[in-house]
Amino acid sequence: MQEGLPQLTSRARALLSLVVGRLLQAAGLLLALSFVLFALLASLPGDPVDLLVASNPELRPEDVVRLKKLRGLDQPVPVRWWRWLVGYHEAVAPPAARALPPLFLEAAAVDDGVGDAADARPTPVRVPLPADGLAADATRRALPPATLERDGDGDVLTALLPPGATRLVVVVADRFGQEAPWTIDVFVAPPPRDRPAPPPGDAPVIVDESEPQLAGSTEQARPEPRSNREVERDALAVAALPPPIASVDDDGAAAGQRVDVGSDGSVRVVVGPALLDQGRFVCGVLCVLRGDLDGLGWSWATKRPVAELLFGRAPVCGDLVRDPGEGCDDGNASDGDGCDARCGVEGAGVVDRADVAIAGALVDMGRIGHTLVLTLPSLLLAMLLSLILGTLAGLRGGRFDDVIKGGAALVSAMPAFFVGLLLVTAFAEWWRVLPSGGVFSPGIHEQGAVAVVVDRARHALLPVTVLTLFWSGRFVRQVRSAVIAAAAGDFVRTARMKGATELRVVIRHILPNAAVPLVTLVGLSLPSLFGGALLTETVFAWPGIGRLQYDAILQNDSYVAVVVFLISAALVLLGSLLADVAVALIDPRTTRRTS
């Protein structure tokens, strides 16, 4: 061992190697598991696009092929799994040919008075491209003589139009090599002789897509709606212009963008794959490691991010921050966003608003929150109950022991959903004292935090009872046998002979020696916190994790299913690791054996 480093005891080293080994093993297992699950779910019939087709009969077969290509669903499963794991570049939508509104320009003129040759100079044009999301990624690269840039709402193509050009063709190409021409007819009027032309490099002509108009200095001369005849007249004027210059694209070609001037007077600007290939990078599941929850993916069935499904959404305006997009007076009192009539009222007190905020947060707490509300109290209660009952049964024996043993056997023989049904029948159907399911009453969050808490407690009472019973039935037997084993030790007899009180014997001597199986029990029940309530949640219509997983599997919502499954598997592994570490700390013999 190196100098200066604290000397690790053999026990600490054994512990460390245990933890590291188990973590590595867990990582490998999770990786393999994720692949198996992914493959299983991918082999389920009906991927999201198929489901889309089922709900939208207007989609044509070629659309389906295109969509599958876009989503990478045409790839083999290992590729899809890898993309899901580490992320991928999302393709942009393939282009379609289209004709954009015509462009009416005035040829740029220079008043140097030299002659006709000087008139033949390129005309700067700015063409707004339709915001299809197509050109959206082809921005931020200035390429002479044509550039694409983002301009507020959409993308604007700036080009230098050579003299004589009659048609501007923007050829857009996607990463699959598909090209589509977007055609813009250009009508250039000769420069007016009576006024000086705009100097070169002046503000380019801006053409509105929806309302074609002759831009620039002759704007005031343009009639509002142009008749076909006027268009023809301009076209004739263009035809009279001198032939176009051969090429203006010296710099553009090198950068993946090409401007060709055809013999028919059209200008082709190719916005190539080099530009459009910069598709959005979609983060994979591993992004979670650096805190990016978007990597969990997207739920096809609910059209929400998986992270939002799991962890809930912050209340929009109940948190005292007015969200201009949402607004408090959205008239939607039951969507759980914490917005209601009181929230937006002028001069509502801080206490009032905070009340609404808490109520809103309680209502929309995400699937994990909903599940924890059930499982945390149940698990704690079950542990407390089984610790007390199991210890008593193990120590006293006799009739009491028989009752506890029989009760535990009976409870663990009951399916959780059957117990749930019994309770619902009794309390919700016959006596009508408790709600039969759900998490809260509709509209309850308008009545403030106290009402919400009470309402939620009433809803949670029955499922918590079911889960407590269910877990107690399992735990109590373990506690009982651990206590019986510990009570048989010689040290217990010694303690009794020394005259220790019975309470002291139990607390100081028996329970610590029964601790190992109990700690293991706690560790192994950790994952139950997360996914242990699937059946209970189904019976009580409780929108928790288990229910989410069930729905996701049935609806082939594969990202949700895989993520939830992996989280529960990771928790199982973590729970057993924690239990082993705790046991090793309590009982040195275990590490000595492993080392």
Next chain:
Amino acid sequence: MKARPSTLAAAFVLALIALLALGADVIEHLLGVSAGTPDLMGRGADAAFPHLLGKNELGQDLFTRLLHGARVSLVVGLLAALASTIVGVVVGMTAAVRGGIVDALLMRLTDGLLALPVLPLLLVASALDIGRPTSTVAAVARVVVLLSLLSWMPVARLARAQALAVLHLDHVRAARALGASPLRVLGVHVLPLVWPPVVVQATLEVGGNILAESALSFLGLGVQPPAASWGNMLMGALDVLKSDPPTALLPGLCIVVTVVCVQTLGDALRERLRAR
């Protein structure tokens, strides 16, 4: 050593259920009712001969459906336990005998599978379309295969531990020294000593399998209507919980009684073996 009264009672009840389940067709014939025939006019009818327990939410005869459900439950419970025991013993003993890398690999696999949350995995596997069952037999076989694939791990660990202990015993070494073939050593000298705890474990698994099958069927992924299973009978009765309690409560009671009896037998078996 005399058997306890509770053990005897459990054995008796189980035998009765098994007999009734076996004779379900005969009983149907004798009563002149059919478990599958719905009678929409007689939904939720009270008990009256020949419908000994009345009718369910679809007007089907409740009693004979319970018997058919018993058949499913018992077959799934027993067959899955049997299959998982065989797989577990083979895996465990192979690991123990071969040792080294085989042992390490098999045990890592076992530990890995043990770490999986079972119910979600069952759900995923059940939702798979491969071999979507078309008949009751196919559905039951599917559930059996799934359950046994996910429940052999405890048996494997048990069998491995037991076999490791047994392999060092004198009589095994003696048999080896006498030139017995490895298979003979395993079959004649090791297996009989590995068997007892494994049988106890398998008995206890029967109850778990019955519960798992009912849960799967309750969720609509196991045995599906029109075939009867206690789990799907419970699900079907959800809507008539209040108006017709027996329809919902009887299948649940059947599950509880059967599982309690199986566990009691398993516990008794364990105590008997420990005493020996």
